[in-house]
Amino acid sequence: MTAINPLLQDWNTPYGLPPFDLVKAEHFVPAFAAALPAHLAEIDAIAAESAAPTFANTLAAFDASGRLNSRISLLFENLTASETSPALQAVEVELAPRLAAHRNAIYLHAGLFARIAALYARRAELDLDPEQLRLLERVHLDFVRAGANLPPASRARYSALTERLAALSTAFTQNVLADESGFSLALEDEAALAGLPEFLRASAQEAAQQRGLPAGSHVITLSPSLAEPFLTFSDRRDLREAVWRGRVARGAHDGVHDNRPVAAEIMALRQEQAQLHGYPTYADYQLVDRMAGKPEAVSALLGKVWEPAKKKAEDDRAALTEMARSLGQPTPIAAWDWRYLAEKVRQARYDLDDAELKPYFALENMIGAMFDCAQRLFGLSFVEQHGVALHHADARLWEVRNRDNALIGLFIGDNYARASKRSGAWMHIFRSQSGHNGGTLPVVINNNNFAKADVTLLSFDDVRTLFHEFGHGLHGLLSQVKYERLAGTQVLQDYVELPSQIFENWAEEEVVLQRHARHYQSGAAMPPALLEKLKRARQFDQAWSTIMYAGPALIDMALHSLPNGSKVDIAAFEAQQCALLGVPQDIGQRHYLSHFQHLFSGPDYAAGYYVYMWAEVLDADAYDAFIEAGDPFEQKIAERLRRYIYSSGNKQDPALAFRAFRSRDPKVEPMLAKRGLIA
Numbered sequence: 001m002t003a004i005n006p007l008l009q010d011w012n013t014p015y016g017l018p019p020f021d022l023v024k025a026e027h028f029v030p031a032f033a034a035a036l037p038a039h040l041a042e043i044d045a046i047a048a049e050s051a052a053p054t055f056a057n058t059l060a061a062f063d064a065s066g067r068l069n070s071r072i073s074l075l076f077e078n079l080t081a082s083e084t085s086p087a088l089q090a091v092e093v094e095l096a097p098r099l100a101a102h103r104n105a106i107y108l109h110a111g112l113f114a115r116i117a118a119l120y121a122r123r124a125e126l127d128l129d130p131e132q133l134r135l136l137e138r139v140h141l142d143f144v145r146a147g148a149n150l151p152p153a154s155r156a157r158y159s160a161l162t163e164r165l166a167a168l169s170t171a172f173t174q175n176v177l178a179d180e181s182g183f184s185l186a187l188e189d190e191a192a193l194a195g196l197p198e199f200l201r202a203s204a205q206e207a208a209q210q211r212g213l214p215a216g217s218h219v220i221t222l223s224p225s226l227a228e229p230f231l232t233f234s235d236r237r238d239l240r241e242a243v244w245r246g247r248v249a250r251g252a253h254d255g256v257h258d259n260r261p262v263a264a265e266i267m268a269l270r271q272e273q274a275q276l277h278g279y280p281t282y283a284d285y286q287l288v289d290r291m292a293g294k295p296e297a298v299s300a301l302l303g304k305v306w307e308p309a310k311k312k313a314e315d316d317r318a319a320l321t322e323m324a325r326s327l328g329q330p331t332p333i334a335a336w337d338w339r340y341l342a343e344k345v346r347q348a349r350y351d352l353d354d355a356e357l358k359p360y361f362a363l364e365n366m367i368g369a370m371f372d373c374a375q376r377l378f379g380l381s382f383v384e385q386h387g388v389a390l391h392h393a394d395a396r397l398w399e400v401r402n403r404d405n406a407l408i409g410l411f412i413g414d415n416y417a418r419a420s421k422r423s424g425a426w427m428h429i430f431r432s433q434s435g436h437n438g439g440t441l442p443v444v445i446n447n448n449n450f451a452k453a454d455v456t457l458l459s460f461d462d463v464r465t466l467f468h469e470f471g472h473g474l475h476g477l478l479s480q481v482k483y484e485r486l487a488g489t490q491v492l493q494d495y496v497e498l499p500s501q502i503f504e505n506w507a508e509e510e511v512v513l514q515r516h517a518r519h520y521q522s523g524a525a526m527p528p529a530l531l532e533k534l535k536r537a538r539q540f541d542q543a544w545s546t547i548m549y550a551g552p553a554l555i556d557m558a559l560h561s562l563p564n565g566s567k568v569d570i571a572a573f574e575a576q577q578c579a580l581l582g583v584p585q586d587i588g589q590r591h592y593l594s595h596f597q598h599l600f601s602g603p604d605y606a607a608g609y610y611v612y613m614w615a616e617v618l619d620a621d622a623y624d625a626f627i628e629a630g631d632p633f634e635q636k637i638a639e640r641l642r643r644y645i646y647s648s649g650n651k652q653d654p655a656l657a658f659r660a661f662r663s664r665d666p667k668v669e670p671m672l673a674k675r676g677l678i679a
């Protein structure tokens with residue numbers, strides 16, 4: 001270790017970005033060793049202030065503290081997710097409990113909490129503006145939820161269990177990554193490639209190349225951008241079964257990467273956590289900080305879709321079974337047949353072939369489409385910057401400018417799958433927006449896992465994912481709040497998917513597709529007939545996707561609603577729940593518990609997988625405002641959307657924000673109609 005640690009220097013880089021080219025894994029432990037005590041010293045100083053607590057000397061000071069630490073933490077989180085290495089993984093394991101201990105030192109700081117609690121008790125008399133009041137209420141709740149109100153005797157135990165939980169979450173995530181990168185299915189001859197369209201062959205070749213296999217080899221990995229199209233197109237039932245089983249078994253192999261005992265221990269500790277807080281279950285504890293409020297509200301929503309979707313799936317199953325017979329494939333059909341047969345039925349019924357669509361969805365064109373939508377809705381322009389070092393050569397950087405051409409933020413797009421990256425798609429930040437020091441420019445990153453190719457062609461689902469994450473990105477970029485705790489996506493968990501999911505709607509708009517869905521070779525616009533077929537075909541097989549999603553959401557709630565002190569055998573519990581719910585065996589679930597990272601890679605989505613559907617109620621209803629206006633870019637609605645949803649962060653209660661946008665409370669019917677569950 002040299003004396004110069006780039007993490008602790010001033011970042012004299014373009015836009016104050018992290019000095020990516022200088023940072024190495026070994027810099028993080030010493031950097032945190034300096035930054036954590038420095039942060040704690042700031043906290044001690046706020047707590048030791050001799051003047052009586054005021055909003056300024058306590059809340060505003062707390063919100064402004066720890067900037068060095070958060071700068072390093074955000075970089076660390078991004079690198080371990082987007083571009084990890086064995087060295088970084090080792091650092092992650094070492095640091096997880098230390099970072100959790102640091103969080104405890106702050107949120108269990110008796111002196112600081114005493115000041116916050118004193119202000120909270122007098123909040124009505126403090127003459128605060130709405131954003132200040134919201135900050136006070138939020139921070140108070142953060143402290144209470146983190147254990148600040150616990151009797152001193154319980155606090156040490158509480159710290160120990162949150163630190164252990166952090167270590168277990170890290171292990172859970174790393175085990176999934178290990179199983180994903182450990183799996184590869186070599187397609188050794190032409191027979192193994194049967195049915196695969198050109199784009200998938202190209203991606204499978206690229207994946208083989210990345211694994212150092214000889215030129216011309218083809219490999220299918222568990223990355224969704226390979227595995228899902230493989231399940232859709234491969235004529236080889238045995239190979240589809242191998243991929244399906246490989247996906248299901250992630251985290252469920254005996255040995256060092258077995259996540260079943262990890263998840264069981266996480267559940268035991270969460271129950272103890274809920275117990276200490278005085279809640280009967282962990283779900284009750286989690287739901288206090290959500291729009292839903294109580295587990296019953298979640299059950300009511302999921303109950304509206306589960307049985308109707310199963311009922312609706314019966315018709316689809318009959319059509320798929322008939323298709324299987326006509327192809328000479330065995331029946332009853334299995335989970336590894338559903339996508340394949342559904343694609344065949346879709347082709348027969350709608351004459352629509354995914355492979356026919358893909359040439360119109362070149363990644364580059366779709367990036368242009370999402371930027372164009374942001375321009376037409378919010379007046380934003382995106383100007384690509386070259387020559388600035390980022391975390392990986394495939395990542396790209398854009399300046400984001402508003403109508404007055406003022407720089408409002410930076411956007412990083414990292415779109416390709418690689419072994420060093422987590423699977424899935426997500427948005428994160430390197431820097432938050434806030435009013436701190438005259439204003440801080442947000443730096444937002446979108447990660448996807450598209451298969452890299454000379455020209456990357458997306459499926460329409462990929463396009464929606466791209467737009468989804470960009471919706472989160474805009475939530476971070478358009479944020480206009482004073483306090484960092486309230487900025488961008490730091491909203492309630494069942495509200496955070498509203499800005500992302502509503503943005504998917506523009507990907508389906510005809511005017512957007514006409515302009516941007518152009519053939520990657522000829523540049524021709526998508527033929528109107530194909531566009532029409534795409535629209536009609538999208539209604540097909542909605543029951544399947546509803547079941548794939550709602551099953552895991554129901555099992556999540558059931559698991560986290562177990563009374564405190566219940567011992568959980570993860571595999572047995574899951575099997576029992578699947579039987580109880582009647583999860584159709586030929587459909588299965590999008591996630592199984594042994595790799596369900598939403599639940600176990602951290603607490604945010606625990607008892608919270610439902611949040612996507614909760615937000616879907618909001619986004620389907622919100623988007624209807626544009627449909628009612630007959631213009632997807634109607635400016636008055638777009639301006640209300642920007643003001644109340646995209647830029648207001650957590651400045652106000654989300655129910656009030658929605659009401660301000662829509663002039664009424666949300667209705668559930670638009671979501672049910674979109675899923676084809678009501679007429």
Ligand SMILES: [Zn+2]
Nearest residue numbers: 468472497500
């Ligand atoms: Zn999302």
